[in-house]
Amino acid sequence: MLWFKALHLIAMVCWFAGLFYLPRLYVYHAMSDDAVSGERFKIMERKLFYGIMTPAMLATFAGGIGLLVTGSWQLYATANWLHAKFLLLACLVVYHYFCWRWLKDFRDEANFRSHVFYRWMNEVPVIFLIAIVILAVVKPIF
Numbered sequence: 816m817l818w819f820k821a822l823h824l825i826a827m828v829c830w831f832a833g834l835f836y837l838p839r840l841y842v843y844h845a846m847s848d849d850a851v852s853g854e855r856f857k858i859m860e861r862k863l864f865y866g867i868m869t870p871a872m873l874a875t876f877a878g879g880i881g882l883l884v885t886g887s888w889q890l891y892a893t894a895n896w897l898h899a900k901f902l903l904l905a906c907l908v909v910y911h912y913f914c915w916r917w918l919k920d921f922r923d924e925a926n927f928r929s930h931v932f933y934r935w936m937n938e939v940p941v942i943f944l945i946a947i948v949i950l951a952v953v954k955p956i957f
Contacts, residue, residue, distance in 0.1 A: 816885045823878025826871045831944055833868030834907075837914050838937035844921055845930040853921075860918050872911060896954045900947055907943050 837860060844856035883891060891897050917933075920926040949955075 816882065819878050819881030819885060821878075823875060823882060826874035826878055829871035830868060830875050831940060833863055833871060834911070834914070834940040835937070837863050837868065837918075838933050838939075841917055841921065841933040842930045842937065845926060845928065845933055857922055860921060864915060864918050868911070868914070872908070894954070895957055896950045899957075900950045903943055903947050903950070907940070907947075910939055910943070 840856055840860050840863065844853065844860070847853055847856060913936075917926070917928075917936075920928075
């Protein structure tokens with residue numbers, strides 16, 4: 816069980832690193848005005864999304880599922896904090912999807928959003944991280 820917890824935590828840190836950094840790359844990409852910079856950002860964004868973020872997300876799921884399977888499922892079945900964490904996780908997967916959509920927009924030269932939009936979107940994962948960690952550590956009763 817501890818190996819699954821280690822996998823879950825390490826993968827989660829890697830996933831969030833990508834979730835924090837990719838929108839920041841979008842900020843810089845939206846501000847760039849030359850083709851060389853644009854192509855460089857496209858490469859960085861693609862490698863981050865497909866090479867780090869998505870595998871880390873899948874490893875996070877694998878570690879979490881491993882924890883559920885090897886732990887006492889009956890204990891978790893009635894844990895409202897875990898249900899709330901699953902809901903936030905589903906929202907985070909939707910955010911991950913939007914990161915992919917924005918990646919495609921930049922790739923296809925179809926981005927119409929300003930750097931300000933991506934600056935705001937860069938803050939979204941922080942809210943999820945705070946809420947998910949509080950739920951997992953404090954396990955509030957509600």
